[in-house]
Amino acid sequence: MENQNLNNPIIFFSVIQKKMEREEDKKSYLTSALIQIPPENEAVSNNGINEVRRKKIIWAEVKKQVxxxxxxxxxxxxxxxxxxxxxxxxxxxxxxxxSAASMASSxxxxxxxxxxxxxxxxxxxxxCLFVFSLFFFLK
Structure with missing residues (x-):
């Protein structure tokens, strides 16, 4: 009975979505922002320590992206x-x-x-083949 319900695309994708939500609960680090924004009371500092820390975090992120x-x-x-x-x-x-070389290049x-x-x-x-094979994996 359950296999026949999976033939319906709406039920099939809802089953996949539920499995993915369970996986997302386990891997919350995948959905967290790369640059963490500090709370407002930490953002303003008199001695500049938090500003230096913020610049280091941003520099590390720039290095990753480059x-x-x-x-x-x-x-x-x-x-x-x-x-x-x-x-x-x-x-x-x-x-x-x-002009001939320019047109040929274009x-x-x-x-x-x-x-x-x-x-x-x-x-x-x-x-599409991946999704189709995933369908058989869920059976």
Whole structure:
């Protein structure tokens, strides 16, 4: 009887939501803010000790975010610099080759965007397979 009720998507997702809520109760650290805001009476201090502590916390958070986003930023800069350098080198040949290289670079970038959109559709497919396999896991 219970397995047939899970065929209904509303019941299925409510069961998943209940299981996730139980897991969230166990792992409250996942939902807590990364930068903790001190109470108002601690925020104002005469000697600046809490201000130094606050700056250390913020600096630690900045380091974490740079560590996570640094590779992505670096890859984006290097990809853009490759396109820019290739167009600059072709620019020494004349106006017509420069315009052709610029248009080809723009076309390649647009085609790459289309490729990324198609890849995102593949990821959606993988996500659907994950949910489908989760359905059998709950049985």
């Amino acid at each position: 560590w996570l986003a640094g590779p992505l930023t670096g890859v984006s800069l290097f990809q853009y610099s490759i396109q820019m350098i290739s167009v600059m080198l072709v620019g020494h040949l004349g106006e017509l080759p420069l 076309f390649a970038t647009g085609t790459g965007f289309s490729l990324l959109v198609s890849m995102s559709l593949i990821y959606i497919h993988v996500l």
